[in-house]
Amino acid sequence: DAGVIQSPRHEVTEMGQEVTLRCKPISGHDYLFWYRQTMMRGLELLIYFNNNVPIDDSGMPEDRFSAKMPNASFSTLKIQPSEPRDSAVYFCASSLDPPTHNYGYTFGSGTRLTVV
Amino acid sequence: GENVEQHPSTLSVQEGDSAVIKCTYSDSASNYFPWYKQELGKRPQLIIDIRSNVGEKKDQRIAVTLNKTAKHFSLHITETQPEDSAVYFCAAKRLTGGGNKLTFGTGTQLKVEL
Numbered sequence: 001d002a003g004v005i006q007s008p009r010h011e012v013t014e015m016g017q018e019v020t021l022r023c024k025p026i027s028g029h030d031y032l033f034w035y036r037q038t039m040m041r042g043l044e045l046l047i048y049f050n051n052n053v054p055i056d057d058s059g060m061p062e063d064r065f066s067a068k069m070p071n072a073s074f075s076t077l078k079i080q081p082s083e084p085r086d087s088a089v090y091f092c093a094s095s096l097d098p099p100t101h102n103y104g105y106t107f108g109s110g111t112r113l114t115v116v
Numbered sequence: 117g118e119n120v121e122q123h124p125s126t127l128s129v130q131e132g133d134s135a136v137i138k139c140t141y142s143d144s145a146s147n148y149f150p151w152y153k154q155e156l157g158k159r160p161q162l163i164i165d166i167r168s169n170v171g172e173k174k175d176q177r178i179a180v181t182l183n184k185t186a187k188h189f190s191l192h193i194t195e196t197q198p199e200d201s202a203v204y205f206c207a208a209k210r211l212t213g214g215g216n217k218l219t220f221g222t223g224t225q226l227k228v229e230l
Contacts, residue, residue, distance in 0.1 A: 050216070
C-alpha cells in the first residue's frame, strides 16, 4: 500500500486566493482526519470523517475552511479566501475503526501551505 | 473533551544517556495512548503505544509507562542516539465512545548531542 497520499506537497499562494488540499487515505480505512500543524499551536484536529460522513468539524477555524469526502478514497480541504495566518503544514491521516483493529493513525506527508 | 499536556517542550541529552518525556491527560475514560515521532520535515509516525490494561510496554530502546490513577504516561528512551533527535508527541483517546479522535500533546523537541 502506498500509504496516505497528499497533494500538493508545497503550495504558495497569494492572500485571497482559493486553496484546495487533497488526500487519498489508505484503502479500507474508514476514518479520515485533517490536522493543521504550526509552531505556536502544535497539531490541531480540524475535522474528521467516518465512512465519508463528517463527524466532528469543531476544529475548523472559520467559515473560510471547508472539507469534503465524496467517496472512500478521496477528501479535500478548501480554504477560500486564504489569509497569511493560514500558513501551516496540513496533514491528512487515516485509520481503521477501533477497537477491533489497529488503533493508530497513519499520516500523509503533509502539505506545506504558504500564503503571502 | 480530552486535554493532554506534555513536558518538557525541549530536551537535550548526551548520546548514550536516557531521555524521559511526560504527559498527563484529563479524560479518565481515555484508554489508548500512542507516541509519535516526527523528524524534521517528515510526517508523524507511530513508534509505540499502550492500552490502559497494562502499566508498561517496551520495544527495544523505547518504553512507555502508564499510571491510570494519576492520569499520566511517559516515554523512556535509553541509550539515546543522534537519530533519536526529533519531535515526539504523546496522544490519548477512548477506544469506544470517543469517535476515534486522538488528542495530541504539544510536542517535545529532543536533541541528542554527540
